[in-house]
Amino acid sequence: MATKENGTDGKKTGRVIDGPTNPMVTPLLNDLYQFTMAYAYWKADKQSERSVFDLYFRKNPFGGEYTIFAGLEECIKFLANFNLTDEEIDFVRDSLPGCEEAFCDYLRGLDCSDIEVYAISEGSVVFPKVPLLRIEGPVAVVQLLETPFLNLINYASLVATNAARHRFVAGKSKLLLEFGARRAQGPDGAISASKYCYLGGFDATRHVSVLLVNVAAGKLFGIPLRGTHSHAFVSSFMSLDEIVDKALRSSDGKSNCEDFVTLVQTCLSKIQNSSSLCGIFSETNKSELAAFTSYALAFPSAFLALVDTYDVMKSGIPNFCAVALALNELGYKAVGIRLDSGDLAYLSTEARKFFCAIERELNVPDFGKMIITASNDLNEETVDALNKQGHEVDAFGIGTNLVTCYAQAALGCVFKLVEINNQPRIKLSEDVTKVSIPCKKRTYRLFGKEGYPLVDIMTGENEPPPKVGERLLCRHPFNESKRAYVVPQRVEELLKCYWRGNADEAREELEPLKEIRNRCIKQLENMRPDHMRRLNPTPYKVSVSAKLYDFIHFLWLNEAPVGELH
Amino acid sequence: MATKENGTDGKKTGRVIDGPTNPMVTPLLNDLYQFTMAYAYWKADKQSERSVFDLYFRKNPFGGEYTIFAGLEECIKFLANFNLTDEEIDFVRDSLPGCEEAFCDYLRGLDCSDIEVYAISEGSVVFPKVPLLRIEGPVAVVQLLETPFLNLINYASLVATNAARHRFVAGKSKLLLEFGARRAQGPDGAISASKYCYLGGFDATRHVSVLLVNVAAGKLFGIPLRGTHSHAFVSSFMSLDEIVDKALRSSDGKSNCEDFVTLVQTCLSKIQNSSSLCGIFSETNKSELAAFTSYALAFPSAFLALVDTYDVMKSGIPNFCAVALALNELGYKAVGIRLDSGDLAYLSTEARKFFCAIERELNVPDFGKMIITASNDLNEETVDALNKQGHEVDAFGIGTNLVTCYAQAALGCVFKLVEINNQPRIKLSEDVTKVSIPCKKRTYRLFGKEGYPLVDIMTGENEPPPKVGERLLCRHPFNESKRAYVVPQRVEELLKCYWRGNADEAREELEPLKEIRNRCIKQLENMRPDHMRRLNPTPYKVSVSAKLYDFIHFLWLNEAPVGELH
Known part of the structure; x- marks a missing residue:
C-alpha cells in the first residue's frame, strides 16, 4: 500500500523527510496563544501530560455532502523538521510577558519525537465529525501543532474538494486546466492550489513554479503544464x-x-x-x-x-x-x-x-x-x-472560482482535545453541532453489498472492531432517535499511523502525488451517486458505537453545570 | 513625502532592497504563457520593444464603492531582485517545445534595469479603471511581471479593503484583532493577511510569525500581538x-x-x-x-x-x-x-x-x-x-471572514497593454466594461471645496495637467452622455515613480508599514460619507479628459472589424 521512497528492498530504513514546500512554514506559523498556553502548561508542570487531539471539520463545503482530505504530507514534513531556532526563541521570549529563561531552554529542546499522528490517507473522501487526524503527545507540543496543521489542511482540502466538484460537473472526458495563479490568495495560495487541484482531478496547470518547487530535492509535484x-x-x-x-x-x-x-x-x-x-x-x-x-x-x-x-x-x-x-x-x-x-x-x-x-x-x-x-x-x-x-x-481553464474557492472560501477544520492523562475530555457548546466527541477513538468505514461505503463509525480505542457479516448498531452521536443496524460486507480502518516519533517502524510512507490523486478519483467513483449529485445530495451517515454514544452522554451531563431558575 | 530608510541627510543613496517576504516569490511564480510569449517575442526579435502596461481593477469588492491599494512594496522587492537562476532556466527550456539555447542566454541576462514602474502610493483609496500601476519596459520582460504583480496585489488589496470595511462598521474606538491564521488560504495567506489587515486598520494579530518575518533583515512588520x-x-x-x-x-x-x-x-x-x-x-x-x-x-x-x-x-x-x-x-x-x-x-x-x-x-x-x-x-x-x-x-477577534475575504474571495485586477513602440493599443470586448483604456496616461485626483476628493481623471501623457481653479471637462470613458465640468480646489497626481531601473534618483522610497497604514486611515476619513456607507453607496466618479475620450473612440472604431449582415 505504501510506496517506498528510499530503499527498494521493502525494509523501511531511517529516512530524511524534506521540510514543508513553503519555507515560511515554521513553528512560528502559529497563533500567539499556542505559545502562551505552552508557557502556562510549563509553569504548571503539565507540559508533558499525554494528550490526544482530533482534527476534523463539522460541515461539508459548497453545499455538498463530501470533502476531499488533503494537506497531510505537508503536516508530516512540518512535524519531521519541527525545531525552534535561537532567533525564534528570542522572539517568543519577547512576546510573552514575564517569560522565564528556563522556558526558553525547554523550547530549545523541543521536537516531535514524542508525537504520534494517525490519519486518514490523503486524497480520501471524508465526512464531517470523523477525525482526519488524531494527534497524540505532550500537551504543550501538540498545541504548537494546532495552527500550522489547520492552516495546512483547511485550504488544501477545500481546494481539492472544489477541484473534484468541477471535475464531476465537467465530466471525465474533458481536459481541466487550473488558471488561477494571478487571483489566488497570495503566492502560496497559487502554488498549493495547483498541487491540490491536480489531486482533486484537474489535468494540468498553467502555473509554472509549482513544477519547480523542490526541484533541488528532486521532488517535483509532476503536474503537466499548459501554455x-x-x-x-x-x-x-x-x-x-x-x-x-x-x-x-x-x-x-x-x-x-x-x-x-x-x-x-x-x-x-x-x-x-x-x-x-x-x-x-x-x-x-x-x-x-x-x-x-x-x-x-x-x-x-x-x-x-x-x-x-x-x-x-x-x-x-x-x-x-x-x-x-x-x-x-x-x-x-x-x-x-x-x-x-x-x-x-x-x-x-x-x-x-x-x-x-x-x-x-x-x-x-x-x-x-x-x-x-x-x-x-x-x-x-x-x-x-x-x-x-x-x-x-474540449478543455476548461478555470481560475478565480477554483483557486479562491469563491463559492465558499474556507473550510472550518477544528482541533479538539479528546483525552488527557487517559481521561476523556469533552468541549460543550450551546450549539449541539459544536460539542466535541470525546475519547481516543478508532474509526471505520463500512461497505455494503453493492460495494458502496455505507457509514463511517467511531468507537472507543479498546472496543472490538466491526466484523464483516456481523450486525452492528450505528448511532448518531447526538440524536437519540437516529440509529441503524448495519451488516458490513467490508470494513476499512480509516486512521493509519503516519508519524511515531522518529521511529520508521509500522509507519505509512508518504506517497507520490499521482497515487494520492488516483485514490481520490477512485474513491469518488465508488461513492453512491445520490451522495454526489449537485442538487440535494443525500448526506452520508457518520455514527458512533452504542458504547461510545452512552459514554459521550454520561460525560456531557457530568460536565455541564446545572442552572438555577428563579 | 517619502521616507528615507537609509541615510538621514535627505540625499537618496544606492540602496539594497530586500527580496519579497515569501521566498517562493520568484520569476517562476508565473503562468507558463508568460514564458511562451517571451519566447515568441524573442523569436520575432520584438522582445525589447518598449511597451506600457496598466494594472487596474474593474469593480470594487464587497458591494462597496472603494478599494484600498496594497501589495506595492512586495512588487518592488520582487523587481529589485528579479533574476532567473540556471536551474530555473533549465526548467523553462524543458517546458517550451523546441526552445533554442540562445533564448536561455537571453533569459540569463534578464533583470529589471530597463523597467519603470509608476504607482499610486500604497494604502491609498482607489477606484475602478484608474491604473494602480503603470509598468514600462521591454515587452518580454514586462510580460514576465504580469502574473507575479497580479498575485501580489490582488489579495493584498482585497484583504486590506476587507479590513477597512470591518473597521468602518466596528467604529474607531473598538480594538480589532486578526484571528485568521488557521483558516487562511495557505501559509502565505495567513502571513500576508496579518500584514494587510493591519494596513487596513486592524490593531493587532494573534498570528506569531508575521512578526518574525524578515527579523534577520531587521525589518519587522511591527504589528502588535495579542494572545x-x-x-x-x-x-x-x-x-x-x-x-x-x-x-x-x-x-x-x-x-x-x-x-x-x-x-x-x-x-x-x-x-x-x-x-x-x-x-x-x-x-x-x-x-x-x-x-x-x-x-x-x-x-x-x-x-x-x-x-x-x-x-x-x-x-x-x-x-x-x-x-x-x-x-x-x-x-x-x-x-x-x-x-x-x-x-x-x-x-x-x-x-x-x-x-x-x-x-x-x-x-x-x-x-x-x-x-x-x-x-x-x-x-x-x-x-x-x-x-x-x-x-x-470592546474588542472583536475576526478570523475566517476577514482573511479569506469570505464575502468575495477575489479581486479582479488585470494587466493590459496600452502602448507599444509609442503606438497606443486597445483591447476590445463585447462587454464594454472590459474594453481597455489605451495610451500611456497620467492620472489626477481632483478635490472640491469641502476638501473631499471629487473625481479621478486620466489624461494622455502629454496633456497639460489640470489646474487649481480652472474649469475642466471630465468625461466617462465609455458613456457619451456622462460628463461634468469640475473646478478643482486641489489637484493631486496619483502615479509616482517607484522604480526606474537601478537608478535611485527621483524615485519614491518604500515606506514603513505604519506610514502606509496612516495614509489609509487618513484617506478613508477624508472620503465623502455617501461613498463609504454600507447600503447603496454613491459611486465615486472616474473620468477621462475630452481629448483622451475622443482618441479612445477613434481607436475603437479603427480596430473593431466591420461585420456583414446577410
Whole structure:
C-alpha cells in the first residue's frame, strides 16, 4: 500500500523527510496563544501530560455532502523538521510577558519525537465529525501543532474538494486546466492550489513554479503544464510587415518554407474564396493575424491561439484557421483555440462548425477535431449551464472560482482535545453541532453489498472492531432517535499511523502525488451517486458505537453545570 | 513625502532592497504563457520593444464603492531582485517545445534595469479603471511581471479593503484583532493577511510569525500581538488539586502569596455570598477554575480568559471574576474575557453587568471596565447587527471572514497593454466594461471645496495637467452622455515613480508599514460619507479628459472589424 521512497528492498530504513514546500512554514506559523498556553502548561508542570487531539471539520463545503482530505504530507514534513531556532526563541521570549529563561531552554529542546499522528490517507473522501487526524503527545507540543496543521489542511482540502466538484460537473472526458495563479490568495495560495487541484482531478496547470518547487530535492509535484498566449501578445503586433524572419522548416525537416507569412495569406484567401466559408467575415484584423503567424513561427508544433481579442467569428477564427492551414501544409498540426469571453456555448459551436467546414471543403483531415478551450470566470454553475445548453468545448481553464474557492472560501477544520492523562475530555457548546466527541477513538468505514461505503463509525480505542457479516448498531452521536443496524460486507480502518516519533517502524510512507490523486478519483467513483449529485445530495451517515454514544452522554451531563431558575 | 530608510541627510543613496517576504516569490511564480510569449517575442526579435502596461481593477469588492491599494512594496522587492537562476532556466527550456539555447542566454541576462514602474502610493483609496500601476519596459520582460504583480496585489488589496470595511462598521474606538491564521488560504495567506489587515486598520494579530518575518533583515512588520488561551487549555485541567506550585508574588514584589489557589476559592465564595451576585450560578466548573487559576499564575499581569468552554454565565464569568479578584488583591489587574460562542450581545451585556456589580458590591475600582473580547465567525454583517442590538464588546477577534475575504474571495485586477513602440493599443470586448483604456496616461485626483476628493481623471501623457481653479471637462470613458465640468480646489497626481531601473534618483522610497497604514486611515476619513456607507453607496466618479475620450473612440472604431449582415 505504501510506496517506498528510499530503499527498494521493502525494509523501511531511517529516512530524511524534506521540510514543508513553503519555507515560511515554521513553528512560528502559529497563533500567539499556542505559545502562551505552552508557557502556562510549563509553569504548571503539565507540559508533558499525554494528550490526544482530533482534527476534523463539522460541515461539508459548497453545499455538498463530501470533502476531499488533503494537506497531510505537508503536516508530516512540518512535524519531521519541527525545531525552534535561537532567533525564534528570542522572539517568543519577547512576546510573552514575564517569560522565564528556563522556558526558553525547554523550547530549545523541543521536537516531535514524542508525537504520534494517525490519519486518514490523503486524497480520501471524508465526512464531517470523523477525525482526519488524531494527534497524540505532550500537551504543550501538540498545541504548537494546532495552527500550522489547520492552516495546512483547511485550504488544501477545500481546494481539492472544489477541484473534484468541477471535475464531476465537467465530466471525465474533458481536459481541466487550473488558471488561477494571478487571483489566488497570495503566492502560496497559487502554488498549493495547483498541487491540490491536480489531486482533486484537474489535468494540468498553467502555473509554472509549482513544477519547480523542490526541484533541488528532486521532488517535483509532476503536474503537466499548459501554455498559450494572452491578449497583450495579440495587441502588441501592428501588421504582418513586422515579421522579419519568415522562414519555417517543415515538420519532417526535409523542406524549408522561405515565406511562411505569404503562405498564411494564401491560406486566408483560400478560406475567403470558399463559398461555404466566406460570408461570416470580410477583412480580419491584421495585427491579430501577425500575432498568430509570429506565434506559430515560434511554436509550430504547439500552436494554440487566443481568438477573442477583436472578434471571435469575424476575425479570430478565420485568422487562426489561415495559420493552422499554413502549418498543415508544412506537416504540423495546430493544437486549437482558446475563447476567453462571450457566449461560450454559441461561439464554441460556431467555431466547431467552421473547423468541420474547412475539413470538408478544403479536405484537411482532422481539422474539425481542433481543441477548443474555454476560460473566462468559469465555475461549477457555468460549466453545468454550458452542458445543458450544448457546447463544443474540449478543455476548461478555470481560475478565480477554483483557486479562491469563491463559492465558499474556507473550510472550518477544528482541533479538539479528546483525552488527557487517559481521561476523556469533552468541549460543550450551546450549539449541539459544536460539542466535541470525546475519547481516543478508532474509526471505520463500512461497505455494503453493492460495494458502496455505507457509514463511517467511531468507537472507543479498546472496543472490538466491526466484523464483516456481523450486525452492528450505528448511532448518531447526538440524536437519540437516529440509529441503524448495519451488516458490513467490508470494513476499512480509516486512521493509519503516519508519524511515531522518529521511529520508521509500522509507519505509512508518504506517497507520490499521482497515487494520492488516483485514490481520490477512485474513491469518488465508488461513492453512491445520490451522495454526489449537485442538487440535494443525500448526506452520508457518520455514527458512533452504542458504547461510545452512552459514554459521550454520561460525560456531557457530568460536565455541564446545572442552572438555577428563579 | 517619502521616507528615507537609509541615510538621514535627505540625499537618496544606492540602496539594497530586500527580496519579497515569501521566498517562493520568484520569476517562476508565473503562468507558463508568460514564458511562451517571451519566447515568441524573442523569436520575432520584438522582445525589447518598449511597451506600457496598466494594472487596474474593474469593480470594487464587497458591494462597496472603494478599494484600498496594497501589495506595492512586495512588487518592488520582487523587481529589485528579479533574476532567473540556471536551474530555473533549465526548467523553462524543458517546458517550451523546441526552445533554442540562445533564448536561455537571453533569459540569463534578464533583470529589471530597463523597467519603470509608476504607482499610486500604497494604502491609498482607489477606484475602478484608474491604473494602480503603470509598468514600462521591454515587452518580454514586462510580460514576465504580469502574473507575479497580479498575485501580489490582488489579495493584498482585497484583504486590506476587507479590513477597512470591518473597521468602518466596528467604529474607531473598538480594538480589532486578526484571528485568521488557521483558516487562511495557505501559509502565505495567513502571513500576508496579518500584514494587510493591519494596513487596513486592524490593531493587532494573534498570528506569531508575521512578526518574525524578515527579523534577520531587521525589518519587522511591527504589528502588535495579542494572545490568550483556547478551549483545549481549559479542558486539559481536571481539578484544582493539579496545581502544584501555588505561590504568587505580589505585583510590587513586596509580598508573596503562598497559596493563590485558596485565595481564588475565597474570592469565589465572596461572590457566591454576595446577595446581588449569587443567584445566576450554583457550582462552577472546577476544571475551568483550575485552568484559569493556572493561567493567572503564569501570566498574572496579562490574564485574559476564554469563558465559554462550559457555560458563560453559570461558570465562566464567576470563575474568571474569582481569579481576577484574587489577582487584584495582589495588586494585578486582569485584562478581561473572551466570548467565542452564543449570543454575543446578550452575553457581553450580562458579563458587563456582573463586572459592574462586583465593582460596586465588593468595592473594586475599575472592575467594571474589564475588556470584553468577542470572536466566533464575526463579519461585517454580524458586527453591524451587534451594534444595532446593543452590546458591551470592546474588542472583536475576526478570523475566517476577514482573511479569506469570505464575502468575495477575489479581486479582479488585470494587466493590459496600452502602448507599444509609442503606438497606443486597445483591447476590445463585447462587454464594454472590459474594453481597455489605451495610451500611456497620467492620472489626477481632483478635490472640491469641502476638501473631499471629487473625481479621478486620466489624461494622455502629454496633456497639460489640470489646474487649481480652472474649469475642466471630465468625461466617462465609455458613456457619451456622462460628463461634468469640475473646478478643482486641489489637484493631486496619483502615479509616482517607484522604480526606474537601478537608478535611485527621483524615485519614491518604500515606506514603513505604519506610514502606509496612516495614509489609509487618513484617506478613508477624508472620503465623502455617501461613498463609504454600507447600503447603496454613491459611486465615486472616474473620468477621462475630452481629448483622451475622443482618441479612445477613434481607436475603437479603427480596430473593431466591420461585420456583414446577410
